[in-house]
Amino acid sequence: MDKQSKLIQLRKEKINELKDNGINLYPNDFKPSCSIKELKKFTEENPDSLGEEGDQFQMAGRMMAINKMGKSSFVRFKDGSDQLQVYLQQNRVGDETYSLFKKLDIGDFIGVKGPLFKTRTGEWTLLADKFRLLSKAVRPLPEKFHGIKDPEKRYRQRYLDLVMNEDTRQIFIKRSQIVASMRRFFEEKGFMEVETPMMQPLAGGAEATPFKTWHNALGMELFLRIAPELYLKRLVVGGFEKVFEINRNFRNEGVSTRHNPEFTMVEFYQAYADYEQLMDMTEEMFESIAQQVSGSTTVDYQGQSIDFKKGWQRIPMIESLTKIGGIDPEIIDDTQALLKFAQDNNIQITKKDRHGKILTKLFDILVEPKLIQPTFITGYPVEVSPLSRKSEDNPELTDRFELFIAGREIANGFSEINDPEDQHNRFLMQVQQRDEGNSEAHIMDSEYVEALEYGMPPTAGEGIGIDRLVMLLTNSASIREVILFPHMKKMSD
Structure with a gap:
């Protein structure tokens, strides 16, 4: 079994475990309040209303990176407009929710709700008060470092390319x-x-x-x-x-x-x-x-x-x-001379072609x-x-x-x-x-x-x-x- 097949098999086992625990892997009742692009515009226009005790935002998207650090983790997710970082703390979202999060994978869709704050590096980050799985991915995404470089694979699986x-x-x-x-x-x-x-x-x-x-x-x-x-x-x-x-x-x-x-x-x-x-x-x-x-x-x-x-x-x-x-003006109206010119220059033209067709073919090449x-x-x-x-x-x-x-x-x-x-x-x-x-x-x-x-x-x-x-x-x-x-x-x- 190759590496890809092993990863898929592991995910299927995880999916079965989540199902056995009563987790709905594909709910359809979570509605984002805005897109990431709209949120970032809001941060520029209303910075005073943000912070850990500020406005709450409900967001959704696909997880693209996960950095687990024991009882807290950073997640980077993307929607159709942009990417945003989320900070999860076990004591804030609860043990059950945090346990579910640790079983999820890059490529899964999540829903989060909470206020927005700035990290020490100056990045706006959503502090999760609520966290939900919205859609479980069975197949792993390509490794981010390698991406999808094979053109044929990119065209056949455009969804992954996107x-x-x-x-x-x-x-x-x-x-x-x-x-x-x-x-x-x-x-x-x-x-x-x-x-x-x-x-x-x-x-x-x-x-x-x-x-x-x-x-x-x-x-x-x-x-x-x-x-x-x-x-x-x-x-x-x-x-x-x-x-x-x-x-x-x-x-x-x-x-x-x-x-x-x-x-x-x-x-x-x-x-x-x-x-x-x-x-x-x-x-x-x-x-x-x-x-x-x-x-x-x-x-x-x-x-x-x-x-x-x-x-x-x-x-x-x-x-x-x-x-x-580079055709001599003196032969431009002479069909036979043009045919000879084409032959001398290894341009494929049939003798059945009419004069106008010959001119057009010469134009295409020259x-x-x-x-x-x-x-x-x-x-x-x-x-x-x-x-x-x-x-x-x-x-x-x-x-x-x-x-x-x-x-x-x-x-x-x-x-x-x-x-x-x-x-x-x-x-x-x-x-x-x-x-x-x-x-x-x-x-x-x-x-x-x-x-x-x-x-x-x-x-x-x-x-x-x-x-x-x-x-x-x-x-x-x-x-x-x-x-x-x-x-x-x-x-x-």
Whole structure:
């Protein structure tokens, strides 16, 4: 029997002993009067009311450290907000209660009541008049010194990671603040939050491989959505002119430090706006969020200083390929020359790829990793932008941008197609690409085209990857660090 199994066995024996003595191991009638965080704020504002004969406080939390000293002991416990020290004296809580305390373990939940005093070292400490067991832990927590350092164990047992690693707790506290800040931003701009279907009869709104499921009652195949876009734009058709949705998307693709099969995005759409207005709004939003959650518009990410202050670079894709990617401007319009360039530079591109697709793949390899400071890349080819409005200056390109920060895509936005004939033809182009072997190309969505035929105002829309934004603002190298329960391979038996 290994050490962990022995500890569990000893705890189970102790649990049986406590049960035999009539101890309720899991009562549910103890109600804290405040959190530790609230208590500490009270000590700052009302120091004169504290002391051994002062106000009484009823607190609860998990024991994280125990220092037994005969007839008195110190306990450090934590709730969801902070940690606090408790001082127990046998002559104050009584022999029976103190005897129960000595049988408890680190990881157990306790309830205590008493006044607050300062120790000789100046630490506010609760002097226990009453002490109760609230929940008995069967399994021991990891040793505090070692913590949980194995990433796979941290992700699989996130609950332990949250108990033992304060840095992890702070990441998810900040994530919540980021989402709340984003929601406030949209509401202050007059946007309405909505919800659209997660299960859809057609997987549309992006180029991606969907997850499939089956609805028994309807007798039909459904897809977990890869994007909410086509439903949100239906709402614009219906007269909701500013809408946003913060929710999950699902894509049946690889897992990496930047990809998880389910991920959180915000998508928003505004009537009578264009893609340039959305770039302005995005700068304003990111600057505001960074300031609110980090206290500065400049943050450190993996040793690089990222400045979110408004005034970001805006570079056309073609220009980025020549000035950043090092492609000779004379071959940028020559498909065969680009294929040869890719071959000479060991970049995998198939000869079936259309010119716009080739440009985009070259961009992904040669330019994207070099875009460290917030940068908008504009003017994406029509072939890779099936839902984006064509540029009036160059019909081979679209009024579309992608935002890159720290060498990765963070957002994608564009002026929307509201010409139903153009949208129908774009879908046909995508269907042809599927026939040519691109399994992720968009499918024909006749019902969406029908919605456009009822008329959609000039509109612009954007999607922002919330997980990747949280990575930036919490200095997290992997997307798994910012998702509470990331997907993992099944453990072998």
